[in-house]
Amino acid sequence: MKKQKIGLSAMNWILSILGILLFSCIIILPPVFRRFIKPEIIEEPPQEEIITATVTCQNENLAGVNYIDSEILVFTYQNQKLQGFTRTTNRVYTDSLTYQEQKSVYGKYVTAFSMINGYEYSATPSDDTFSVRIQEKYDLTIFKPTTIVIPGDENPTAITTSYELNSDISMIEEYLTVNGYTCSDNEEE
Numbered sequence: 350m351k352k353q354k355i356g357l358s359a360m361n362w363i364l365s366i367l368g369i370l371l372f373s374c375i376i377i378l379p380p381v382f383r384r385f386i387k388p389e390i391i392e393e394p395p396q397e398e399i400i401t402a403t404v405t406c407q408n409e410n411l412a413g414v415n416y417i418d419s420e421i422l423v424f425t426y427q428n429q430k431l432q433g434f435t436r437t438t439n440r441v442y443t444d445s446l447t448y449q450e451q452k453s454v455y456g457k458y459v460t461a462f463s464m465i466n467g468y469e470y471s472a473t474p475s476d477d478t479f480s481v482r483i484q485e486k487y488d489l490t491i492f493k494p495t496t497i498v499i500p501g502d503e504n505p506t507a508i509t510t511s512y513e514l515n516s517d518i519s520m521i522e523e524y525l526t527v528n529g530y531t532c533s534d535n536e537e538e
Contacts, residue, residue: 401427404518406525406532415447416440422525430515433488441480448479455481461499465508467492489514 357365404424411418419439425432442448455472462470469486487510494509512521522532 399427401425401432403535404522404532405535406522406530408525408528408530413440415444416442422530424512424518424521426518429518431512431518431521432490432514433486433492434512435487436483436485438483438485439480440483441478445479448474448481452481455483457499457501461497461506462508465492465495465497468508487512 402425404426405421406424407419407421409419411420417440421437422434423437424434442451452474455474459470459472462468467488467490469484471484473482473484475481489510489512492510494507496505496507498505526532
């Protein structure tokens with residue numbers, strides 16, 4: 350009978366040892382390298398602080414044909430850029446008959462304007478003082494000027510605004526002050 354060699358040949362020994370070394374390098378070296386080599390931290394640029402504030406401007410005794418208005422404008426802005434505003438008008442009619450005629454028109458407006466994105470309209474009449482409180486709220490981030498047909502009217506009505514998104518609030522405040530409004534700042538953050 351022939352003798353068989355038991356065990357590994359020199360070549361198998363070398364390959365086994367190299368495999369063990371390679372395997373241990375894959376397991377041991379990454380944590381060691383992480384300890385000595387710090388990863389480069391990518392810093393984000395500092396973000397600009399966003400300051401949200403409001404400006405309130407008001408004007409009393411704005412005369413119309415058959416009424417006198419008191420108007421309050423509240424502008425909301427971020428970093429001096431206009432985001433939206435609310436206009437509150439207290440309209441007092443000089444004639445009760447004119448008030449009665451116009452009262453129903455405001456109801457049609459509330460219904461028709463309710464479908465416009467970024468625009469809220471409300472009107473609250475007072476029969477005791479022959480007045481109407483009209484509130485218009487514009488969210489300029491979503492409001493788009495549009496034209497609608499109010500039920501009962503033949504001609505379409507354009508819904509627009511004098512102020513645009515990201516307008517400079519200081520320019521608006523200056524313009525209103527020149528035109529008789531009294532303005533005051535209210536920072537919120």
